[in-house]
Amino acid sequence: MTTLLTGAAVLGGEPRDLAIEDGVLVDPSAIDRDRAEVIDASGLVALPGLVDLHTHLRQPGGEQAETVASGVRAAAAGGFTCVFAMANTNPVADTPAVVEQVHRLGLEAGLATVRPIGAVTVGLAGERLADMTMLARSAARVTVFSDDGHCVHDAELMRRALEHAAALDAVVAQHAQDPALTRGAVMHEGPLSAELGLGGWPAVAEASIVARDAMLAELAGARLHVCHVSTAETVEVVRAAKARGARITAEVAPHHLLLTEELVRSYDARFKVNPPLRTDADVRALREALADGTIDIVATDHAPHAPEAKLAAFADASFGMVGLETALQVVQMACVETGLMDWAGVARAMSTAPAEIGREPGYDAPLAIGSPAHVVLVDPAARAVVEERHLKGRSANSPYLGRELPGRVLHVWHGGRRTLAAGEIVTGEIVTEEVGR
Amino acid sequence: MRHLLTASMPRDEAVALLDLAEDMHQIQDRELKKLPALRGRTVVNLFFEDSTRTRSSFEIAGKWLSADVINVSGKGSSVSKGESLRDTGLTIAAMGVDGVVVRSGASGAPALLADWIGRPVVNAGDGTHEHPTQALLDAFALRRRIHGDAARGKALDGVRVAIVGDIAHSRVARSNALLLPALGAEVTLVGPPPLLPPAASDGTRLGVRAEPSLDRVIDERPDAMMLLRVQLERQAGKVAPSAAEYITGWSLTDERLARLGDAHLLHPGPMNRGLELSSRAADSDRSAILEQVTAGVSVRMAVLYALLASDHPAPDHASSVSGGAR
Numbered sequence: 001m002t003t004l005l006t007g008a009a010v011l012g013g014e015p016r017d018l019a020i021e022d023g024v025l026v027d028p029s030a031i032d033r034d035r036a037e038v039i040d041a042s043g044l045v046a047l048p049g050l051v052d053l054h055t056h057l058r059q060p061g062g063e064q065a066e067t068v069a070s071g072v073r074a075a076a077a078g079g080f081t082c083v084f085a086m087a088n089t090n091p092v093a094d095t096p097a098v099v100e101q102v103h104r105l106g107l108e109a110g111l112a113t114v115r116p117i118g119a120v121t122v123g124l125a126g127e128r129l130a131d132m133t134m135l136a137r138s139a140a141r142v143t144v145f146s147d148d149g150h151c152v153h154d155a156e157l158m159r160r161a162l163e164h165a166a167a168l169d170a171v172v173a174q175h176a177q178d179p180a181l182t183r184g185a186v187m188h189e190g191p192l193s194a195e196l197g198l199g200g201w202p203a204v205a206e207a208s209i210v211a212r213d214a215m216l217a218e219l220a221g222a223r224l225h226v227c228h229v230s231t232a233e234t235v236e237v238v239r240a241a242k243a244r245g246a247r248i249t250a251e252v253a254p255h256h257l258l259l260t261e262e263l264v265r266s267y268d269a270r271f272k273v274n275p276p277l278r279t280d281a282d283v284r285a286l287r288e289a290l291a292d293g294t295i296d297i298v299a300t301d302h303a304p305h306a307p308e309a310k311l312a313a314f315a316d317a318s319f320g321m322v323g324l325e326t327a328l329q330v331v332q333m334a335c336v337e338t339g340l341m342d343w344a345g346v347a348r349a350m351s352t353a354p355a356e357i358g359r360e361p362g363y364d365a366p367l368a369i370g371s372p373a374h375v376v377l378v379d380p381a382a383r384a385v386v387e388e389r390h391l392k393g394r395s396a397n398s399p400y401l402g403r404e405l406p407g408r409v410l411h412v413w414h415g416g417r418r419t420l421a422a423g424e425i426v427t428g429e430i431v432t433e434e435v436g437r
Numbered sequence: 438m439r440h441l442l443t444a445s446m447p448r449d450e451a452v453a454l455l456d457l458a459e460d461m462h463q464i465q466d467r468e469l470k471k472l473p474a475l476r477g478r479t480v481v482n483l484f485f486e487d488s489t490r491t492r493s494s495f496e497i498a499g500k501w502l503s504a505d506v507i508n509v510s511g512k513g514s515s516v517s518k519g520e521s522l523r524d525t526g527l528t529i530a531a532m533g534v535d536g537v538v539v540r541s542g543a544s545g546a547p548a549l550l551a552d553w554i555g556r557p558v559v560n561a562g563d564g565t566h567e568h569p570t571q572a573l574l575d576a577f578a579l580r581r582r583i584h585g586d587a588a589r590g591k592a593l594d595g596v597r598v599a600i601v602g603d604i605a606h607s608r609v610a611r612s613n614a615l616l617l618p619a620l621g622a623e624v625t626l627v628g629p630p631p632l633l634p635p636a637a638s639d640g641t642r643l644g645v646r647a648e649p650s651l652d653r654v655i656d657e658r659p660d661a662m663m664l665l666r667v668q669l670e671r672q673a674g675k676v677a678p679s680a681a682e683y684i685t686g687w688s689l690t691d692e693r694l695a696r697l698g699d700a701h702l703l704h705p706g707p708m709n710r711g712l713e714l715s716s717r718a719a720d721s722d723r724s725a726i727l728e729q730v731t732a733g734v735s736v737r738m739a740v741l742y743a744l745l746a747s748d749h750p751a752p753d754h755a756s757s758v759s760g761g762a763r
């Protein structure tokens with residue numbers, strides 16, 4: 001089976017053809033064009049399959065909100081071909097049995113590669129280290145460890161986790177939130193939280209943990225990854241740590257690139273997320289940091305919730321937003337249309353760099369001949385109001401419903417297999433082998 | 438006005454409500470206190486949080502307007518059995534009630550209910566957000582103190598009010614910081630620094646001036662001082678100071694009372710004598726504390742009337758009510 005994509009703006013560059021054969025990108029001049037399926041890609045941008053280092057798939061334990069199978073549908077709809085599944089499931093992904101279950105569910109679901117993240121501490125309780133080496137050596141090959149949802153706030157535990165990670169060439173992804181400074185916190189701390197009478201989450205609660213962790217990572221000679229950087233203060237801390245030579249990478253969530261705390265005025269819990277939506281100045285600083293490489297990647301923090309979790313008073317509702325389906329659109333709006341980034345930069349921040357951090361092979365030479373055919377075709381000229389029907393996961397807690405976003409992900413290939421065609425999920429045979437390795 | 442969710446309102450609207458409350462105030466002197474204005478209307482007091490004082494005040498206000506008043510408390514109801522806020526609201530709306538008075542521990546809950554149920558909603562205190570009828574009754578009591586029987590039509594221009602206590606967690610402070618400046622008053626917030634809300638870039642807090650030193654504020658001789666109820670058990674030793682520390686810095690002691698001169702004293706109740714203010718202060722002729730309680734019924738009658746009477750009251754309609762009351 002050969003597929004020919006004609007006239008695509010590859011990484012936003014001059015139009016040229018791409019060819020997919022046997023799961024791999026091949027030289028388009030060397031194929032038998034008469035036998036190829038031809039897709040007219042003129043006007044479309046070709047990107048490598050996107051990689052999300054921060055996805056909550058909720059299975060096991062939260063299947064009413066999302067499953068691995070429904071989560072990879074959301075992923076495919078958003079142009080993702082690989083997602084790293086966070087460990088805060090029930091039971092927690094702190095044993096080989098759980099990560100291997102998630103890994104297997106991912107293989108059964110197809111559509112995208114699912115890479116389980118292992119917990120740093122048992123039960124995410126922040127008291128004892130999980131068996132990190134066993135998780136790394138399991139069939140799920142864990143390369144990213146995180147207690148996301150909770151901060152590993154005990155400095156010694158964090159130090160020891162980093163030491164293990166260094167030996168495993170794994171990375172510790174920290175949810176940076178000083179718990180003592182954020183008791184009862186549900187929104188950004190500032191004049192608006194005072195006005196709304198909602199518990200404030202001060203910026204320093206993030207930046208202070210990142211400063212400490214960067215020093216611990218240097219001490220351990222380990223790689224540290226900072227989840228969902230949300231403030232200008234943290235950007236400065238990351239910048240300084242990188243300048244010192246610390247092995248630190250950082251991510252920003254799409255919503256922190258576009259939305260501000262002003263949305264909380266409605267008390268609509270769709271806008272409740274952790275870390276919270278911040279100020280205009282933070283949004284500007286985060287966009288610039290992503291563009292200049294201080295922040296390495298965009299990661300969705302896709303956090304599905306059943307409707308009842310959001311139909312409550314703001315303080316009582318759950319934190320989190322779905323984000324896989326809309327991430328690329330938001331980045332286009334916040335960073336491409338503002339002139340801060342080009343499509344090659346988007347490919348780096350949403351595919352090459354996250355794959356590198358998560359040690360996922362096959363993404364290091366985006367859209368190059370010989371690489372696994374993880375390909376996304378995007379129509380950058382489309383604009384549409386986000387509706388529930390655009391959300392392909394199980395939950396609809398999107399902050400963008402009713403808001404117009406640019407761009408449309410039209411076609412996706414995962415290891416040469418079509419997962420999205422004209423914006424619709426392609427459900428096909430169950431893939432029992434790992435794709436694209 | 439479709440709902441009363443906040444004390445943030447234009448000056449004219451606030452003065453009109455206070456004038457309507459003046460009309461309601463008159464009937465409290467009558468032997469037969471009932472007006473027929475809300476006959477056949479049903480008001481539900483939906484209290485997710487205990488507050489006998491506020492609930493009783495709304496209940497009396499509704500009954501004196503001839504409304505049927507039903508109390509639904511959070512405890513022992515479906516509310517405490519995990520029913521969502523939205524389902525509770527929709528269930529009550531489906532019973533055909535005309536208005537809902539909501540007290541909730543969650544900031545913003547009345548605003549969400551107002552969106553969801555399509556009936557007039559009165560915020561009777563939500564979390565650490567607002568308590569608009571309390572601010573209205575404070576303004577009403579203060580206006581009467583200053584202008585007496587000639588209060589109608591007047592605002593609080595140039596009146597300097599200090600609000601003292603746990604500002605950060607006080608819905609009373611928040612609503613007063615919105616309402617009193619709209620009426621022309623100058624508000625200063627006073628309290629231990631950890632109990633003051635975050636400052637804006639211009640240094641204001643909740644849009645008004647804040648000052649940690651009560652003694653400095655007393656030296657400025659404010660026209661009125663509002664002492665808030667202080668709950669020192671809230672994160673004691675971290676956020677809240679000890680009682681001894683609070684009294685040293687922020688209690689209206691006899692000594693401070695003497696220096697304060699003839700400022701009017703307000704307290705939303707219930708009082709902790711000896712902590713927020715001395716007994717001498719509470720019982721002095723400067724204290725408007727019992728007048729506030731009376732004002733509460735008048736103001737809540739005005740609010741229920743404005744929201745639920747069949748024709749929405751223009752100020753001239755309001756005076757026709759007072760005509761009936763005299």
Ligand SMILES: [Zn+2]
Pocket residue numbers: 148149150175227228274275
């Ligand atoms: Zn997190």
